[in-house]
Amino acid sequence: MTKEYRNHKSKYIPNKLVDVKTWQLSRKKFISGIFMASFLASLPSVSLVGNSFNKSDILSENQFSIVTSVQNILFPSDGNGPGAYDVMADRYLIWVLSDKRMDPEEKDYILNGIGWVDETAEENFSKTYNQLSQKEKEKLVADISNESWGSSWLSIILTFIFEALLSDPQYGDNPEEIGWDWLKHNPGHPRPTAYLLYPEILTTVSKNTEE
Amino acid sequence: MATNKYDICVIGSGAGAGPIAFELSKNGYNVVVIEKGPWFKTKDLSKDEIVSTRRNVYTPPLQDEQHVIESKNAEGDWESKSTYSTGRTFWNGNMVGGSTNIMSGYFHRMKPNDFKLLKTYGPIEGANIVDWPLDYNEMEPYFDKVEKIVGVSGRVVDHSTLEPRSNSSFPFPPLAENIASRWIDSAANKLGYSAVPVPRAILSVPDKKRSSCVYSNYCGSYGCSSDAKGSSRVALLNKALTTGNCTILPNSKVFKLETNGSGEITKSWHYDTEGNKQSIEADIFVVACQAVETSRLLLMSKNVDFPNGLANNGGLVGKNLIFSAGGTGSGKFRYDNLEKADAEQLKTPGLFVNRAIQNWYEIDDDEFPEKVKGGTVDFLFEHANGISKAIRNKWDKDGNLVYGSALKSKMKDYFLNQRKLNFEVFVDWLPTDDCFVSLDKNVVDKWGDPVAKIRIDNHPHDLEVGKYLANKAEDLMMEMGATDIKSSINGAPPTNLMAGGCRFGDDPKTSVLDRNCKAHEVENLYVTDGSFMPTGGSVTYTWTIYANAFRVADAILKRMKLNKLDE
8 A cells, every 4th residue: 555545545635625724714605515404303302411412323422522522622611701512512513414415525524533533642642532631632632733634624623613602592502692692793683583594494495486 | 398488588587687577577578587596585584694604505515516617726737626626616696686685785886987998098918808889878877777776875975986977866875884984084085095985785765665774784695684685686576576477487497598590599498496307488588697607508508500509609608707806905993992982883783884995996106107997995894704703713824723722812802802894906807818618528517517617817917906906905994093904916706796708799700799788699699697798897796787787678678669569
């Protein structure tokens, strides 16, 4: 196996995510073609206190544990406003990944990145990610943020935290408008009704015909 | 397979389509409007950032429908990349009413010299500049008509490049303004600039069934919930529907225009929601799908009579694509540098800036060897989108990812302690041989049809003019007391402001359309989006597209009436 092939295979970054800084700044839409089958149906119950999810087929316990830990390092509950945990960014990410029409390349990249975090933990510390101390986890995130795959992957995880922080609480995140309150963010009005939320809106408007 | 017969078949439903449907249906003609996107009605529009800007709701998923962009790489070689591979969509509002639903509605008229760029400023090497076959005076009544029917609010002030007007004032008074507008006026006075109020296609007072602006603070990229914004859907199509003569077919993607072998279109073909092929018959066909898709449809409509695409025996369809572009810049106002009362006023959400400088619409300066065409600088606040604002804090100046407590502190400062004022520079995007639309040979859409391939390059002159204007704008920002002032002038095309591809002109050898925007080669084909424009002025195009479509509607009406007399 050549080095080039091994790199491609082990840390493949989709073209659209390679130049992630440009991508973030110039692209209006973050994701192409997300269409979730049913947000509410796909997340039967969430307990914030126990952080217990019925994650079904979206993420394994190990994957979920790694990605939520990384989320909390990227956006900690540090006393200066809500953290990823407080805005339910974990639940929000499941909501994103549960989308059957999400661009498979982007979805794979997010899932693969979780595995690469674990691999890097083994390489750097000879431990799985979940065996690391909090300080070691933070060191690991700092290390991977300096790698090309790492900075783009962490950047994407951050973007979904921002969505959880600042989107309408009807999406199941930003509880009691905690994110809006922190940043004194003024959402526009009218706010969406249940039928106008994504992705329900696509069904709603598909029924529109003549006045 | 259903077949229906209409007097007029309009393909597309945005700024180029609405005036045709409105005028023809009002005059008793049976009109069908075929739109590829869904029909969002006012009740369906909210200020949800996820729907409006974070997911592909108003545009198709790129894995289903993409474009191929050909541009020069760092070595100067042409390189093709699909928008699916780059993630940078080239679609706009795919919905009934088109992009006008989600426009910001910064409306500028073109100016008299824009119609005769070649005659006034002479040729520029490498640029395919031609004069329009008509002048400002012929278009003026239609600019005026748009003010009244679509609804344009504003205030006329005398300035050096004010366009001649048949009415001394706008039909709707100006929208309410933020204190920043006064700061711009004051700084401009000190510098000897004249800051001019920017007209907006937004109602400041109610008009019949349409409410006035509610200053929601979310305008561009969002649909309007009060119907104040002058979208084609609200201002024109809804009225056309009340005549009983207009039918709108949403979710219908036209893929071919069929001709009869005698230079006339007999049918349009579209895919319905189930993917079935349906046809529509009509006497006259009007194509207004936005410049790129209009050229694509004509190029796809090949037959024995038109082996290179409809109306393309001259080989000109798709050529000389242009964009309304230049660059952007910004400056920040920190609240702790301001008097408390001023800071509070600056924070007020929803109120508009609505200022532009047009002193240098024509530049007569030693920086250029001779008088050159300049442009416009519009000022506007940073968009209120929270998620987008957060994303801007992710990277430090060296391009490193910022995260953790440092990121949260940075975000808090960004959101709570300052407001950003942006400016947008508009110069002429000079038409060149290296900016055009063709059909891609490899990539197809979800129906199996070839997608549009867009070669994009801009003339270096555009950047020189853009930099000149950006420097003037930066000086104004400095005078206002802004900090962290920056600008970026580049050849990146704004995909919502496109024109050209089917130039109009009097000579069939050098133009696709005649002066009434009827195809030289096809007796019953009109093109009424921005495709007709050989040059675009140094302003956004929408007002001109609306105005020209009203002008073409008059020409079609005249023709229809003459045909009736002949019967």
